[in-house]
Amino acid sequence: MTTPDHQSPAPQSPVPAAKDRIYRSPMALLGGVLLLAIVGWLGVDALIKGHDRTPWLALAGLILVVPLVTAFTLRPAVFAGDDRLRVRNPFRVITLPWGQIASLRSGYSNEVVTKSGAKYQLWAIPVSLRARKKATRQQTRADAQARAGGATGGPGNHLGVGGLRGSAVPDGPPRAETDKIMDELRGLLEDREQAETAQGEVTVRWAYEIAAPAVAGAILLAILRATG
Incomplete structure (x- = not known):
């Protein structure tokens, strides 16, 4: 039996993609959990113990309030990857390749500005x-x-x-912590804006999974109030 002179190299496993950095507001998360707990407790209590139209009003209120509380507290997040910045705001998800971002601006709110002039607020990174x-x-x-x-000690003093x-x-x-986060994002922008894989178009997707239940709850609540 002959032995081959050369052995084929073992297949290399693909290099795993770097995980996105995720930025969220701890205080918003805590407040959202507490608000949902209170709303759920009051709503379920009204559903079980309420009389006449009270359970229906409680149901409509839950359908309206729960998505809104979730949208403004638990949902906002910023995902920073090697190729793009993804901003998840209460009612929209904006995907911005680094090559399309002109600046990350901090004032009374933190914003990302595109090269076309569009501005998007970073709800997950509030200014304090x-x-x-x-x-x-x-x-x-x-x-x-x-x-x-x-x-007291002159230039040579170390005390x-x-x-x-x-x-x-x-x-x-x-x-401030949020200012440090913005500095990190600016560093990523500076490093990645010229990368070939960081080019593309800005996309905006509306969060119908949040808006639709809230609108349905508002309509149901309005009908109940009008027919009461």
């Missing part, structure tokens, strides 16, 4: 003015400590306030 003010206060205190340390080594100089300026 309170967190920004807190970061500013921390930076002011750090600057004051650094100045105090320089005045900060209270004699703790290195405590006078922070690693970097304090930033």
Whole structure:
């Protein structure tokens, strides 16, 4: 029996695609769970114990309120991948290839701006003015400590306030958490906007699975109120 001179290389397993980074608001998730628990408790209680038209009104209210609470609390998320940014807002899902994004802007809200001029708010990354003010206060205190340390010990002093080594100089300026997230997204945009796989068209899909039940609940509630 002859032995082949060359063996065929073993098939290589495909490289798994990198998972998207997912950004959501923890406070919105917590608030949504609590609101749904309260609405569910009150609604089910009215359905079981209510009389006359009360169970129907409770049912219509649940059909209307539950999708809306879900849309504005549990649903919003931002998915950042190597090729595109996917923004899941209360009633729309916007898919934006990195090559189509002009900027990620932060003001009173965080927004993504396309090269065509369209703007989409990032509901999952809300701006916290309170967190920004807190970061500013921390930076002011750090600057004051650094100045105090320089005045008492000179440039060669390594002891900060209270004699703790290195405590006078922070690693970097304090930033609000959502501002840090926007910095990460800007870094991804800078790295990936020229990639061949990050080109394409912006697509927008409406969340009919949220809007349809809410509209149905509103219509049913209106009919019940009108015929009452």
